[in-house]
Amino acid sequence: MNHKKVAEEVVKAIGGKENVNSLTHCVTRLRFKLKDEQIPKKEEVEKIDGVIQVIQKGGQYQVVIGNQVEPVYNEVIKLIGEQTEKSEQKEEEKNVKFFDKLTATISGIFIPILGLLAATGLLKGILTITMVTGVLNPQMDTYKVFNAISDVLFYFFPIFLGGSAAKQFKMNQYLGMAIGGAMLYPTLIEIASKGAPINFLGLNINLMNYSSSVFPVIIAVWVASKLEGGLNKIIPQSVKFFIVPLIILVVMVPATLALVGPAFTFVSQLLAGRIMAIYNFSPILAGLLLGGPWILIVMFGLHWAFIPILISNVMLLHFDPISGLLGGGQFAMAGASLAVAIKTKDLKLKSLSSSAGFTCILGISEPALYGVLIPLKKPLITSIIGGSIGGAFSGILGAKLYNPGMSGIFSIPAGINPNGVDTGFYGYVGSMVVGFIIAFIVTYLWKFDNKSGNV
Structure with a gap:
């Protein structure tokens, strides 16, 4: 495949760089957000040699390339530059169906870490094979090193998801990571393991172990993104640089530990229980x-x-x-x-x-x-x-x-x-x-x- 030629033809067919608000890619697709999705003719785009199909869903114009998507993406970026979403798209996003918007949001959060998720999951599987066959055992230093590599994403999932969710919700990524990191702070994990509540400003909070959790940090970062948007409108520019992160952390971390985390951990457990009930039936x-x-x-x-x-x-x-x-x-x-x-x-x-x-x-x-x-x-x-x-x-x-x-x-x-x-x-x-x-x-x-x- 001539990646440069495919990129040039795709960009031309979708209306040029002037019609592109933003571009990302997943394992097989170029995911455009266009100013006007009526400009490209689906049949013409699909005729391009190297394009498998076009899918319009969730406010995205998705061009399916296959496993050659990354080099094509790199060539497209050379043609259009790093695009960021413009304000003109906001009105269009209001008309996107809720479920389409939900799936687009979830994919935007998980796509950046899917490769790492697959790699660490595969390594975990290989370690299981070595353990079952007796090649390695958990007491061996070699096993411990490889196990740490395979476990790093799973244990620190809230940090990785916090950063990815923050990017998706258009807030400071490091704030999202900080919220996830606070949920995993060793002192709090130790208290959670003992099962005793802590007294925070006169309130008794039952802490939980959030290592490997999925939903709590995503919801927490979404709420934090709304808070950040409101604070940016009212905090003076001269102190916004540090006051906004300060307020977000001192509000959201306790709120997550006291409310968001327990609520969505319960939701996660409920979903898992229902799935097992259906499966066991x-x-x-x-x-x-x-x-x-x-x-x-x-x-x-x-x-x-x-x-x-x-x-x-x-x-x-x-x-x-x-x-x-x-x-x-x-x-x-x-x-x-x-x-x-x-x-x-x-x-x-x-x-x-x-x-x-x-x-x-x-x-x-x-x-x-x-x-x-x-x-x-x-x-x-x-x-x-x-x-x-x-x-x-x-x-x-x-x-x-x-x-x-x-x-x-x-x-x-x-x-x-x-x-x-x-x-x-x-x-x-x-x-x-x-x-x-x-x-x-x-x-x-x-x-x-x-x-x-x-x-």
């Missing part, structure tokens, strides 16, 4: 209803609403049952794509579907989903069928993921119980095989349409 039914249809949830961008919940499950329960049902769907998309690659005579589609299939096995599904399955339609259906049957298989054997952040083949170590390999691990790996085989066979046997006609 019928893991097989849960696998059928989620394993395949999760592909549609990803297709509509709704999965971002679930990401904090899935991560929170791991932090609270030390495993997530829902993620354990999704491996079959990922491999079903790969199986359907590779079946298309073998069956089609269209050379461009053959190249796209083969590369998308292997990329899907590695954990990135967008090229397969948007480049092959959705345009051809029938392979999308076969993927959902394969994913649902694979999900039911994993549900039967009680598959769970013990570390968040990975998908595809790299998620396999996350399926190993730290206490040793159990049936759940075989269920997770087996669901991948089942999903792949069923989607591959049904796709290969079922005629589908492409530009060259029926295949």
